[in-house]
Amino acid sequence: MNTLEAMAARYSYRGTYQNTPVPREHLMKIMEAGCAAPSGCNLQTTSFIAVDDPETLARLHALLRKPVGITAPAMICVLSQKLPSYHGRYYHVQDYGAAIENILLAITDLGYASCWVEGYVTDEHAIGRKMADILHVPEEYDLVAYLPVGIPAEEGPRVKKKPLTDRAWFNAFRKTQ
Ligand SMILES: Cc1cc2nc3c(=O)[nH]c(=O)nc-3n(C[C@H](O)[C@H](O)[C@H](O)COP(=O)(O)O)c2cc1C
Known part of the structure; x- marks a missing residue:
């Protein structure tokens, strides 16, 4: 699968998973893909914890209100550090967005499924912090998403994307030629 094929094949999977372990070698490749992503001023504010220990997974899953990916044999937890960048601006959100997309493409390329789960982690229930505590993550890192x-x-099921002509143009806004 080349990169363009992986982009086309990737989608958010919320169904059940086979009970087949993900080899450490694949989890390493997946995290390497995340580390290869660009970051504002090269601050590399995103880091990752791959969880494949069944007991730890069960403790993390017990915190979740929506069971997305709870049958998956592994999970990548995405950590973000809010570090000041250029002229006091912050790029940590862009950084972890780029890293997560790289990771999702690597997951797809290796024949696995996943879903970017952030909404249920960072809302008012602060599940991300509780997950971070289980993983001994220091306070200066936020656990912003998990990826089964x-x-x-x-x-x-696949969502319908808007037609290209509604979102991508040439030379001027909504100009198709
Ligand atoms: C910032 C962000 C947060 C997301 N949070 C969740 C989430 O909490 N739960 C979930 O099931 N999907 C979540 N998603 C996945 C989106 O729902 C999904 O990408 C979107 O519906 C498009 O579908 P696709 O990924 O299959 O193209 C999130 C995606 C992004 C980019």
Whole structure:
């Protein structure tokens, strides 16, 4: 699968997973893809914890209100550091967005499924902090999202994307030529 094929194949999978472990070698490749992403002023504010220990996974899953990916044999937890960058601006959110997309593409390329789960982690219930505490993450890092990893048990539904002509143009706004 080349990069363009991986982009087309990636989608958010919320179904059940096969009970097949993800080899450490693959989890390393997936995290390497995250580390290869660009970051504002090269501050590399995003870091990752791959969780494949069943007991730790069960403790993390117990915190979740929506069971997205809870049958997956592994999970990448995405950590972000809010570091000041250029002229006092902050790019940590852009940084972890780029890193997560790299990770999702690597997951797809290796034949696994995933879903970017952030909403349920960072809302008013602050589940991310509780997950971070289980993983001994220091206070200066935020756990901003988790990404299940595993072989999907079935094909999941795909969302409809808007037509290209509604979102991408040439030379001027809404100009198609
Ligand atoms: C910032 C962000 C937060 C997201 N949070 C969640 C989430 O909490 N739960 C979930 O099921 N999907 C979440 N998603 C996945 C989106 O719902 C999904 O990407 C979108 O519906 C488009 O579908 P696709 O990924 O299949 O193209 C999130 C995606 C992004 C980019």
